[in-house]
Amino acid sequence: MTAEAPLMEAPLVEARGLHTWFELRQWGFLRVGAVRAVDDVSFTLARGEAVAFVGESGCGKSSLVRTLLGLHRPTAGEVRCEGRDLASLGGAELKAWRARVGYVQQDPFGALPPFLDVRRILAEPLKVHGVGDRAERERRIRAALEEVRLTPVEEFLGKFPHMLSGGQQQRVVIARALILEPALVIADEPVSMLDASVRVEILELLRGIQRQRGLTLAFVTHDLATVRHYAERILVLYAGKVVESAPVEALLDAPEHPYTRALLGVLSDPDAANATRQREVPPGEPPSLITPPSGCRFHPRCARAIAGRCEVEAPPEIATAPARRVACWLFDEPAPPAP
Amino acid sequence: MATTTTGVAAGEALLRVEALALHYRTRQGAVRAVDGLTFDVKRGEALVVLGESGCGKSSLARALMRLHPRNLAHHGGRVWLGETLISELSDERFRREVQWSRLALVMQASMNALNPVVKVGEQVAEPLRELKRWPRRRALERAAEVFQRVGLPLDFMARYPFELSGGMRQRAVLAMALVAEPELVILDEPTSALDVLTQAAIMNVLKEIKRDQGTSFILITHDVATSSELADRVALMYAGELVETCSAERFFTAPAHPYSRMLMESVPRLHERRRPRAIAGQPPSLLDPPGGCRFAARCPARFARCAESPPAFVPETADGAGAGVEPGGEPGVGGEVSSEVRESRHRVRCWLHATGREETP
Numbered sequence: 001m002t003a004e005a006p007l008m009e010a011p012l013v014e015a016r017g018l019h020t021w022f023e024l025r026q027w028g029f030l031r032v033g034a035v036r037a038v039d040d041v042s043f044t045l046a047r048g049e050a051v052a053f054v055g056e057s058g059c060g061k062s063s064l065v066r067t068l069l070g071l072h073r074p075t076a077g078e079v080r081c082e083g084r085d086l087a088s089l090g091g092a093e094l095k096a097w098r099a100r101v102g103y104v105q106q107d108p109f110g111a112l113p114p115f116l117d118v119r120r121i122l123a124e125p126l127k128v129h130g131v132g133d134r135a136e137r138e139r140r141i142r143a144a145l146e147e148v149r150l151t152p153v154e155e156f157l158g159k160f161p162h163m164l165s166g167g168q169q170q171r172v173v174i175a176r177a178l179i180l181e182p183a184l185v186i187a188d189e190p191v192s193m194l195d196a197s198v199r200v201e202i203l204e205l206l207r208g209i210q211r212q213r214g215l216t217l218a219f220v221t222h223d224l225a226t227v228r229h230y231a232e233r234i235l236v237l238y239a240g241k242v243v244e245s246a247p248v249e250a251l252l253d254a255p256e257h258p259y260t261r262a263l264l265g266v267l268s269d270p271d272a273a274n275a276t277r278q279r280e281v282p283p284g285e286p287p288s289l290i291t292p293p294s295g296c297r298f299h300p301r302c303a304r305a306i307a308g309r310c311e312v313e314a315p316p317e318i319a320t321a322p323a324r325r326v327a328c329w330l331f332d333e334p335a336p337p338a339p
Numbered sequence: 340m341a342t343t344t345t346g347v348a349a350g351e352a353l354l355r356v357e358a359l360a361l362h363y364r365t366r367q368g369a370v371r372a373v374d375g376l377t378f379d380v381k382r383g384e385a386l387v388v389l390g391e392s393g394c395g396k397s398s399l400a401r402a403l404m405r406l407h408p409r410n411l412a413h414h415g416g417r418v419w420l421g422e423t424l425i426s427e428l429s430d431e432r433f434r435r436e437v438q439w440s441r442l443a444l445v446m447q448a449s450m451n452a453l454n455p456v457v458k459v460g461e462q463v464a465e466p467l468r469e470l471k472r473w474p475r476r477r478a479l480e481r482a483a484e485v486f487q488r489v490g491l492p493l494d495f496m497a498r499y500p501f502e503l504s505g506g507m508r509q510r511a512v513l514a515m516a517l518v519a520e521p522e523l524v525i526l527d528e529p530t531s532a533l534d535v536l537t538q539a540a541i542m543n544v545l546k547e548i549k550r551d552q553g554t555s556f557i558l559i560t561h562d563v564a565t566s567s568e569l570a571d572r573v574a575l576m577y578a579g580e581l582v583e584t585c586s587a588e589r590f591f592t593a594p595a596h597p598y599s600r601m602l603m604e605s606v607p608r609l610h611e612r613r614r615p616r617a618i619a620g621q622p623p624s625l626l627d628p629p630g631g632c633r634f635a636a637r638c639p640a641r642f643a644r645c646a647e648s649p650p651a652f653v654p655e656t657a658d659g660a661g662a663g664v665e666p667g668g669e670p671g672v673g674g675e676v677s678s679e680v681r682e683s684r685h686r687v688r689c690w691l692h693a694t695g696r697e698e699t700p
Contacts, residue, residue, distance in 0.1 A: 056534035057505075165621055166392070195391045196561050197605050201617035222534065225564065226607040229614050252609065266539035269608045270567040272588035275385070278546060279539040279568075285504050286534075 010083035011044040012184055012216050013068060017077035018042065020060075020067045024290065035289045037063035039240035040077070042317075045184070050210055050217040052227045052248070054263075055237035058286055061220045064237070065186050068218070069103060070094060082183075099129050102177030104187035104206075104219075108169035108194075112161040118145070118172055119157040125180050144175040148205060167198035174206065178213075185210065187219040191226070203230045225267055228252055233323070236260050239287050239297040242317070246324040256326040258282075258302045296329065304330060352379040352419075353555050354403075354523055359416035361395075361402040369412045370625045372398035374579035376416070377652060379684070380523065380572075385549060385556040387566040387587070389602070390576035391622060396559045397447065399576070400527045403557075404444045405433055421522065439466050443516035447528040450508035453500040460486070460496025463514045470519060485514040489544050506537035510544070517548065523555045530565060542568040563606045567591055572684070575599050578622050578633040581652060585685040595655050595687045598634045632690065640691060650690045654683035 020038035025031055037060040045051055055061045066072050068079055070086055079086040081097055089097060105111035112121060122141040126132060132140065142153050148171040150156045161169055170190065177185055187206060191199040207230045210217040221227060227234055227248060234251045236244040236259065244257040255261045259282075266279045282301040287293050293300050299310040309329050317325040318332055361373035372395040380386045390396045401407065402414065418426040425437050446452070454462055463485060464478035473481070479496070486493055489510045500508055509529065516524050526545075530538040546569065548554055560566050566573070573590035575583045575598065583596040594600055598618075607615045620637035623629050629636065635645040 056536065167621075196563065197391055197602065197618040200605050200607070200615045201619075204617060223607075224535075225609045226615075228607070228609070228612070263535060264609070266535055267609050268564055268567065269610055270563050270591040270603070270606060272567065272570070272586070272591050274567040275546065275569055275571065275587065278543050281536055281540045281543065285506060285537070 010080070012047050012082060013045040013218075014080040015044070015068070015077065016042050016080065018064070018067060018074050018079060019076040020063050020072050021075040022063075033290050034075075036060075036240050036292060037289055038067060038074075039289075039292070041237075041240075041242050042077075043235060043242065043245065045216050045218055047183070047216055048214045049233060050207065050219070050231040051233045051235065052231035053218065053220045053235050053237060054222065054224055054227065056222060056286055058289070059237045060240040060289065061237050062188055065188055065218060065220055069101060069186060070098065095129070099125075099180045100183045102180070102182040102185040104170075104173050104177045104185065104190045106189040106192060108166060108173045109161060111173050112169060114161055117158050117160050118150075118164075121161075121172060122176055122179055125176060129180060131180065140179060144179045147178065147209060148172070148175045150175070165198075166194050167202060170194060170198075170202050171205070174202075174209075178209065181213075182215065184216045184218065187217065189220055189222070192222070199226065206230070224252070224263060225269075236263070239292055240289055241297060241314075241327065242325075243298065243328070244326045245317075246321075246326075250321070250324060256320060256324075256331065257298075257328050258304050258330070259298045262301075296327070306330070351381060353382045353384075353421060354380040354557075355419040356403070357417045359399070359402055359418065360413060361398050361407075361411070362413040363398075363408065364410040364412035365626070368626050371579050371628060372625055373402050374625075374628070376576075376581050378574050378581060378584055380555050380557060382522075382555055383549070383553040384571045385558060385569045386572045386574055387570040388557060388559045388574050388576060389561065389563060389566055391561060393622060393625070394576045395579040395625070396561075396576055397527055400444055400446070400525045400557070400559055403525060404438060404442065405430065406444075435470065439516075439521065440470050440519045441521050442523050442525070443519070443521040444525045445512055445516045445527065445529050448532055449512045450505060450532070453508060453511065455500055458497055458499060459503065459511050462500075463496075463511060463518055466515065466519050482514070482518055485518045488517065488548065489514045490540070506533055506540065509533060509537075509541060513541070513544070517554070520552075521554070523557065525557045525559065527559045528561070529558070531560065531562065538565065539568075545569055563591075563602065575602065578628055579625050580633060580688060581686070582634065582688045583686065585655070589685065595685070595692055596634075596689050597638050597640045597691070601637075601639075632688070642690070644690050650688050650693055652686050652688045653693060655685045655687045655692050 018038055018041045021034040021036050023031060024033045024035065041064060053061045053064065063072060067074055073087065119141055122144055123137050126137045126140065145153045145156055150168060150171050190206065191202050194202060203226060206217065231248055234246060234248055235242050236257065238259050244260050255264050262282045266281060268274050284301045287297055295311040295313050296315050299305040306329055315327045315329045317327045319325050320331055357377050359373055359376040363370040363372055376399065388396050388399060403418065407414065416426065417424060420437065420441055425433060460479060460482050464482040467473040467478040467481055468475060483493055483496060486496060491507060491510050491514065495503060503511065530541050549556060556569060558566060558569050567587065570587040573585060573587050574581055577598055583594060583599045590599065594603060601618045604616045605618055618637060623633055631646040631648055632650050635641045
């Protein structure tokens with residue numbers, strides 16, 4: 001699409017020291033602070049991998065993926081897409097990049113225009129990017145519906161969003177995200193608005209398409225229990241920072257950061273014994289992103305905080321195993337303490 | 340204990356519901372959101388009502404609380420709370436004697452329904468002033484007790500809802516439901532909008548209240564894992580009907596109804612490598628539900644009879660453990676096997692579990 005061939009050896013997406021802050025102003029001009037939604041975050045997304053961004057609401061995960069989409073301009077740091085800085089891309093190049101990224105929103109009903117039928121919803125991105133003639137577009141629309149298993153296709157082409165169930169709506173959203181054959185699909189809590197029984201179907205669908213097409217999938221979720229089968233790597237975010245990143249199995253089986261451990265400690269598989277078990281919950285609540293705590297942002301809630309260190313200096317990301325990093329002073333020892 | 344006219348010992352079952360129905364009027368016809376539910380909740384027990392969205396779980400809460408929308412088409416069935424047949428009370432008596440004082444409801448997303456211009460403490464105390472005519476000072480004192488109960492700092496009483504986080508507001512709504520010391524609290528998706536840690540903290544509070552005060556709960560949710568944090572018993576709804584009720588232990592390990600089994604298999608497990616399995620298909624329309632079993636179209640075990648006639652909601656027998664006796668048995672019923680069989684609390688609506696039965700509805 002662009003004259004310059006993408007550098008195949010560069011990761012698909014690379015975030016370096018990314019900051020996305022939202023300025024707070026009083027009376028429209030007085031700067032009174034900033035919401036530090038994403039605060040010095042670095043990671044890479046390799047081609048063909050599925051990565052889950054996990055965190056509680058308000059931890060900055062949506063701001064992070066919206067920055068990757070180019071919807072927010074980073075305050076500092078950069079997002080490199082196929083080796084090129086997203087902020088340096090001009091209009092046509094940015095448009096070309098956007099065609100390479102599919103976006104699956106959280107609320108499918110809100111994401112679909114109510115007055116367009118499925119055919120027109122799916123034709124829209126093709127028209128915007130000038131893909132094909134009418135016949136070619138129709139062919140691709142049908143292929144996309146087949147791919148998300150809204151079949152028989154004829155039955156769905158003329159339907160409006162309100163005539164579809166939540167799961168079907170989300171399939172239309174996924175079809176729309178895929179129709180330009182993107183290299184990267186970003187899904188922001190793709191199943192949190194759907195029923196438990198439908199969730200698995202949608203996640204299986206996304207994962208299946210991701211594997212088949214070899215595309216990169218970045219999905220945001222607050223539900224660690226669903227992650228195991230649908231991603232290879234997890235990044236855990238807390239208060240605008242990545243606190244731990246690791247391969248899925250390693251993280252779920254042996255979490256390192258005290259915050260990740262707390263999260264996994266309150267989750268359970270259905271069991272009648274849960275009803276009599278009090279869960280250990282760290283005291284307090286996630287901090288304000290306007291005035292985050294000094295040092296490690298989890299230290300006020302952390303039972304293992306090291307006095308004189310954790311509240312003073314923010315921990316660096318420490319490699320504890322291949323492809324595994326944790327931002328915690330507990331691991332800044334020659335031999336990490338037994339958990 | 341006195342015995343009611345229906346022959347069930349009062350004091351054992353706190354809430355008894357028989358053939359509860361709630362139908363809505365729409366342009367296309369009547370939507371049978373709650374279509375003949377029969378179940379009971381014992382004192383100090385937590386019943387979890389599970390089901391997909393649109394299965395009628397929230398309508399069940401509305402039917403019990405008599406919060407009827409304007410397009411109500413039909414409201415039927417009988418409901419006993421303790422020894423009172425509350426379904427026969429006039430609206431005014433129901434409001435004065437039952438609603439909130441004996442039977443409270445925490446609605447879905449109700450943390451966003453707090454009055455933004457009234458201090459939280461005043462709002463929590465309001466039911467006492469309205470329903471019991473308590474003076475302000477006394478009502479606020481009681482509100483302070485409940486604040487501590489649900490883990491809210493006392494200085495939050497003088498704050499406005501916008502000054503509280505979502506989790507704190509949810510605690511305030513819970514405090515409001517508990518302030519008049521109701522016997523039964525209905526929680527409709529009380530934590531689904533909250534983060535996992537906040538969710539766990541609130542479930543901790545509910546467990547404490549249940550243990551220390553013996554309050555009974557009906558927890559309505561679609562989240563199987565969270566439901567196990569409180570459940571003594573589980574009732575699974577499908578398309579406006581109950582398909583299975585049994586002990587939590589039984590439901591989470593070996594439920595009887597095919598839908599229950601598939602639902603359990605669809606739950607992602609944190610500590611197991613087994614992949615969750617989706618339930619293909621969609622629930623039927625409640626405008627014109629199928630004549631036979633409502634789950635038949637999605638059921639892998641269906642046979643001819645399933646589509647022909649609806650199965651009755653009967654005690655479970657197929658597992659050979661004796662009619663309806665749950666593993667381990669119900670506490671406190673030793674020796675009364677015959678009544679346990681008759682009053683069996685493990686019920687299933689499925690032809691697979693009705694072998695040898697002639698009772699068709």
